[in-house]
Amino acid sequence: MSNMRDMANAGPACSAAFLVALEAAVGTGAVMSDSATCTFYANDIFWQPGVVPAAVVLPENRAQAVAAVKVAAKHAIAIVPRGGGMSYTKGYLPESSQTIVIDTRQLNSVMEVNVADRYITVEAGCTWAQVHEALLPTGMNTGYWGPLSGINATVGGALSQNSAFFGSALHGTVAESVLGVTVLLASGEVVTTGSGGRINTKPFTRYAGPDMTGLFLGDTGAFGLKLSATLKLAPAPQHLDYLGFGFKDMTAMALAQVEMSAVQAISEGFGIDRAKALNSASVNKLSDGVKILGSVARSSKGMLQGIKNAVNVATTGANYLADHECSLHLVVEGRTADALSASMAALRAIGNKHGIEIQNAAARVMRSRPFNPVRGMLGADGQRWVPIHAVFALSEAARVVAGSAAYFKSQEAMMKQHGIILSHLTMTVGNEFFLEPAFYWQDEITPLHRKSLGDEVVGPWLSRPANLPAREAVIALRQGVQQVYLGLGGVNWQIGRDYPLQSAMQPETWNLLLALKAALDPEGRMNPGSLGLRAH
Numbered sequence: 161m162s163n164m165r166d167m168a169n170a171g172p173a174c175s176a177a178f179l180v181a182l183e184a185a186v187g188t189g190a191v192m193s194d195s196a197t198c199t200f201y202a203n204d205i206f207w208q209p210g211v212v213p214a215a216v217v218l219p220e221n222r223a224q225a226v227a228a229v230k231v232a233a234k235h236a237i238a239i240v241p242r243g244g245g246m247s248y249t250k251g252y253l254p255e256s257s258q259t260i261v262i263d264t265r266q267l268n269s270v271m272e273v274n275v276a277d278r279y280i281t282v283e284a285g286c287t288w289a290q291v292h293e294a295l296l297p298t299g300m301n302t303g304y305w306g307p308l309s310g311i312n313a314t315v316g317g318a319l320s321q322n323s324a325f326f327g328s329a330l331h332g333t334v335a336e337s338v339l340g341v342t343v344l345l346a347s348g349e350v351v352t353t354g355s356g357g358r359i360n361t362k363p364f365t366r367y368a369g370p371d372m373t374g375l376f377l378g379d380t381g382a383f384g385l386k387l388s389a390t391l392k393l394a395p396a397p398q399h400l401d402y403l404g405f406g407f408k409d410m411t412a413m414a415l416a417q418v419e420m421s422a423v424q425a426i427s428e429g430f431g432i433d434r435a436k437a438l439n440s441a442s443v444n445k446l447s448d449g450v451k452i453l454g455s456v457a458r459s460s461k462g463m464l465q466g467i468k469n470a471v472n473v474a475t476t477g478a479n480y481l482a483d484h485e486c487s488l489h490l491v492v493e494g495r496t497a498d499a500l501s502a503s504m505a506a507l508r509a510i511g512n513k514h515g516i517e518i519q520n521a522a523a524r525v526m527r528s529r530p531f532n533p534v535r536g537m538l539g540a541d542g543q544r545w546v547p548i549h550a551v552f553a554l555s556e557a558a559r560v561v562a563g564s565a566a567y568f569k570s571q572e573a574m575m576k577q578h579g580i581i582l583s584h585l586t587m588t589v590g591n592e593f594f595l596e597p598a599f600y601w602q603d604e605i606t607p608l609h610r611k612s613l614g615d616e617v618v619g620p621w622l623s624r625p626a627n628l629p630a631r632e633a634v635i636a637l638r639q640g641v642q643q644v645y646l647g648l649g650g651v652n653w654q655i656g657r658d659y660p661l662q663s664a665m666q667p668e669t670w671n672l673l674l675a676l677k678a679a680l681d682p683e684g685r686m687n688p689g690s691l692g693l694r695a696h
Contacts, residue, residue, distance in 0.1 A: 554591060583600065
């Protein structure tokens with residue numbers, strides 16, 4: 161069984177000569193090799209402590225990133241790309257100390273907004289909040305337009321993980337919005353895919369020959385370091401409304417979600433169980449409704465209606481969610497008022513067939529302030545949090561919910577022993593049913609939590625000791641349910657070094673993946689171990 165100790169094989173440290181060469185090529189200001197910094201980069205949201213890299217590079221431009229990779233290649237040093245750091249799958253954690261981490265967050269310029277040709281090109285370190293702000297004046301958006309952690313999460317990270325949330329119920333994952341990428345290979349060569357990779361051609365279409373863009377989406381950095389990406393634009397919906405429904409159980413909610421997906425009008429839709437409502441810090445922020453009165457009011461068409469909606473949110477809080485075993489929260493969009501009205505009626509009919517309509521405050525508040533600080537990376541009382549997920553064919557939703565429930569029923573005694581709380585999130589993402597159990601437990605606060613949330617948030621919990629038995633139990637639960645979901649025909653995103661891939665693939669398909677890796681990275685220096693692809 162893989163566990164935290166698997167990551168302790170650090171190996172010998174990089175030579176001083178390499179660090180001198182790296183600083184000479186990139187500039188001393190862009191290279192950090194002090195112990196505190198390197199130790200910080202050895203952790204993600206869940207996995208810690210990990211292998212400490214030799215150095216961290218924060219390039220400010222493409223030339224610095226290229227120089228860092230070329231020096232690493234010359235000295236046989238591995239490269240690990242990193243974006244906003246919101247991952248929990250070891251995707252950016254080194255396997256050996258003979259590694260540099262390249263943090264792309266300073267590669268964050270909006271390079272081109274082309275409304276006439278309907279695309280935006282941004283550097284990979286741009287956050288989704290930055291992209292959103294850049295597009296607001298244009299009346300356009302990118303279909304999928306960011307994860308809940310979009311204040312920190314970067315475009316490059318989302319492309320590497322194949323992220324979903326805002327816009328995803330209708331428009332699918334981020335991969336569906338990508339026209340092309342510019343990628344730095346392990347050799348130091350820079351390549352561009354899509355029509356942007358042609359001579360004297362705008363990056364307006366993805367299909368300019370074989371779809372090479374797809375190679376670099378969902379690769380968790382195994383094939384190359386993303387420098388920039390072009391995303392397609394479409395007019396942002398001008399007509400929005402919100403719905404909420406309560407259900408007696410998750411099966412009823414899943415059946416409603418699947419049926420609702422055929423209406424093709426939900427921009428964001430997420431279902432949660434009672435445990436999620438009670439323990440998620442993000443959900444519980446609804447109870448602080450007074451602070452969001454202004455933003456909710458401004459999100460409504462008329463000021464009077466906005467004030468009524470805001471007062472409703474402030475007085476409702478999150479408590480009403482716990483009245484139902486499961487609750488579903490929808491943002492509904494329409495190109496016209498009539499289209500929106502028809503979609504709302506259709507969705508209400510489906511929701512009331514399987515459950516009961518409730519307040520729409522959760523969806524309304526979330527959409528009024530889409531990119532909040534990432535408070536959800538800890539529980540409401542500062543518990544550690546980590547999810548696990550899989551996506552399934554829509555027709556399998558009820559069977560999957562039943563199979564998942566049976567597995568966790570068999571683990572109840574172990575979860576109770578370690579004080580582990582189980583919660584669930586469900587979505588439809590395009591033509592897929594998404595199921596994400598998550599676990600909350602008492603454990604130490606890590607430097608990543610502290611830096612991401614600030615001492616004013618995590619201060620009360622900084623003295624909590626490490627709880628290795630509970631953490632190991634969570635690892636076992638995640639590995640167990642991964643196998644259950646694979647047996648039910650599930651597929652994973654954000655694979656990193658966490659989700660199984662080779663065992664889920666037909667041998668011929670896996671061999672093709674190996675051949676692609678060998679062609680793009682013959683020495684296995686680009687994020688070795690990601691996707692289960694080992695260094696040669």
